[in-house]
Amino acid sequence: MGDRTSSDDITIAASQIFDGIAVHGPGRVRISKGRIESITFGESEPCASIQLPRDAILAPGFLDVQVNGGGGVLLNDEPTEAGVRRIVAAHRGAGTTGCLPTLITDRSEVIERLAAVAPACLKIPGVLGFHLEGPALNRSRMGIHPEAEIRVPDRRDLAAVKSFGGHGRSIVTLAPECVPASMIDELIGAGLRIAAGHSDATAAEVRLAVDRGISGVTHLFNAMSQLNAREPGLVGVALEDDRLFAGIICDGIHVDRAGLRVAFRCKGRDRLMLVTDAMPSVGTDDRQFLLQGKQITLNESRLTGPDGTLAGAHLTMIEAVRNAIALIGASLIDALIMASRTPATFLGLEDELGRIAPGYCADLVAINSALEVVGTWVAGVGSTNDATMASHRG
Incomplete structure (x- = not known):
């Protein structure tokens, strides 16, 4: 793999998280230096850096x-x-x-x-x-x-x-x-x-x-x-x-x-x-x-x-x-x-990508209930579709 871009630590909170095997939630994914540091489940905490819309699912990119x-x-x-x-x-x-x-x-x-x-x-x-x-x-x-x-x-x-x-x-x-x-x-x-x-x-x-x-x-x-x-x-x-x-x-x-x-x-x-x-x-x-x-x-x-x-x-x-x-x-x-x-x-990258698990690259996608992409993160560096996010809040 090529060099991965790092970012400041972030936490993404979602009502549903597909970890590559099964859907869980609600929960939070903590990212540090482009890697997934931890996943915790339970009701969202206000300290999350990013709160996904209620209908969104966070999944491997x-x-x-x-x-x-x-x-x-x-x-x-x-x-x-x-x-x-x-x-x-x-x-x-x-x-x-x-x-x-x-x-x-x-x-x-x-x-x-x-x-x-x-x-x-x-x-x-x-x-x-x-x-x-x-x-x-x-x-x-x-x-x-x-x-x-x-x-x-x-x-x-x-x-x-x-x-x-x-x-x-x-x-x-x-x-x-x-x-x-x-x-x-x-x-x-x-x-x-x-x-x-x-x-x-x-x-x-x-x-x-x-x-x-x-x-x-x-x-x-x-x-x-x-x-x-x-x-x-x-x-x-x-x-x-x-x-x-x-x-x-x-x-x-x-x-x-x-x-x-x-x-x-x-x-x-x-x-x-x-x-x-x-x-x-x-x-x-x-x-x-x-x-x-x-x-x-x-x-x-x-x-x-x-x-x-x-x-x-x-x-x-x-x-x-x-x-x-x-x-x-x-x-x-x-x-x-x-x-x-x-x-x-x-590709032989099953220990790096395709899962949301500690140690994996923080390459993620967020999808709403209409199966539209509302955000992506590559090694923790993210971009969100603000218009789509806004239309699915509340």
């Missing part, structure tokens, strides 16, 4: 492992510290306290530019690492990724990609059938987590890759070999193998309601992760942007390229939480776990 952009910025276009700051800021108000800014398939020099600024970016509160989605993808499942840049990494690419193993908890999405097994070993050995995606792999190829250490699946159901009667494909293995964590875009566009429910029943809240796959339009009023020369258009929450191909999502984590409840039928607790504790476990 959301963790998003796939964020292409936000605030008008696509990471590929601005692989800079300033660009990352704008992306993080665009998602913070929607409850995301930790994320992996995501670079989709691009030229070697773009990967190297991001690698050069990665150490500085890790000092930005909320940046946990990076997600390199490509370039080792299968062209038959490339989606919106630029075909000309899809490739098996050469030594130059590999050196840049491997450097991210030392930059937080970074992950690489690749098509396991398109790279030599030794490359998977090399990337994992460098400290990276590997996810299968944009892949046409057979079930046998996926299982071999999982045996070598692949632990994730990128945007389940999308851009991958599907489940058939005699060839389960990547989807079938993802649903069946409990070693695999799977991210899913819960916007009602990328995956049908039935598919969402099947995924939830098969994987459960401890292996299914809510992700946004968010694009630059999030946090703006923009209806169009360019993605590596292609015009992407937003129409009724659907982002598509000129040929109608889906191009990421216009989605925030609080919307994904609401959709998980409405479309999957998940409980609020289930949805919150899929948005926080499960991605923390996938």
